[in-house]
Amino acid sequence: MDTTPDHFRNPPPRRIGALGWLERPDGRLAVIRRAYWGAISQWGLPGGSAPPNTHPRSALTLAVAAKLGLRVTPARKLASDYAPAKPGQYEGTNEIYHALLPAGAEAQLAADCGYVELRWVSVEQALELAVDHERTRIEQCAHALADGSYRELYLGLPFPHPTTSS
Numbered sequence: 488m489d490t491t492p493d494h495f496r497n498p499p500p501r502r503i504g505a506l507g508w509l510e511r512p513d514g515r516l517a518v519i520r521r522a523y524w525g526a527i528s529q530w531g532l533p534g535g536s537a538p539p540n541t542h543p544r545s546a547l548t549l550a551v552a553a554k555l556g557l558r559v560t561p562a563r564k565l566a567s568d569y570a571p572a573k574p575g576q577y578e579g580t581n582e583i584y585h586a587l588l589p590a591g592a593e594a595q596l597a598a599d600c601g602y603v604e605l606r607w608v609s610v611e612q613a614l615e616l617a618v619d620h621e622r623t624r625i626e627q628c629a630h631a632l633a634d635g636s637y638r639e640l641y642l643g644l645p646f647p648h649p650t651t652s653s
Contacts, residue, residue: 502579505547506534508565508628509557511607512590517555518613518625520604530613531621532583532628533602543582551586554600556593559586565631566638568624569646583628619643 509517509532519533535550537543544561551559561584572578596602608616610629617625623643631638639646 500577502577503537503543503546504534504579504581505537505543505550505561506532506581506583507547507551507559507561508532508583508585508632509551509555509559510585510587511592512588515607515609516613517594518606518608518616519602520606520616521601522603523601528619528621530616530618532625533605534581534583544584547582547584547586554597554602555605556595556597557588558592559588561586564637565628566624566640568620568640568643570620570642581624583624585628585632 507517517533518530520530521528533551533555534547535554537546538549541549547561548559551557563585564582565585566583568581568583570576570579570581594605596605606612606616610625613625614622620643624640627638627640627643627645630636641647
């Protein structure tokens with residue numbers, strides 16, 4: 488008897504996230520510091536999880552409006568970043584979109600949004616703040632934005648990565 492789980496009929500829990508490379512006309516991008524993560528992934532790109540039956544583009548628009556009070560229209564997808572499950576966390580994929588903000592757009596952190604700080608920084612400053620996969624994700628998205636490509640990532644690193652199985 489085959490005991491292989493039928494993931495079509497009984498799918499495992501997965502999270503789909505939507506993150507934004509929110510860019511001002513001066514080229515600065517938004518990075519946020521999360522209240523709910525340790526030092527390893529504390530700084531990163533803003534966004535949130537996609538609710539059921541919500542496309543990641545729409546989820547980004549909703550998350551940024553709720554958490555930062557900004558209206559964004561996600562443009563080109565820069566990357567998809569897969570993260571395998573680990574103790575206490577589901578596996579998931581973050582879809583990262585570029586969104587150019589209009590001049591004069593001002594962000595305001597919502598109370599209890601999970602972020603404790605927002606900074607508008609250069610790419611170099613973002614890379615100084617972020618560590619681990621958040622840093623490599625930002626680096627890969629910067630390359631995608633610069634050369635017009637799309638990046639498929641595994642914990643921020645180009646896929647396939649030697650530690651992945653295909």
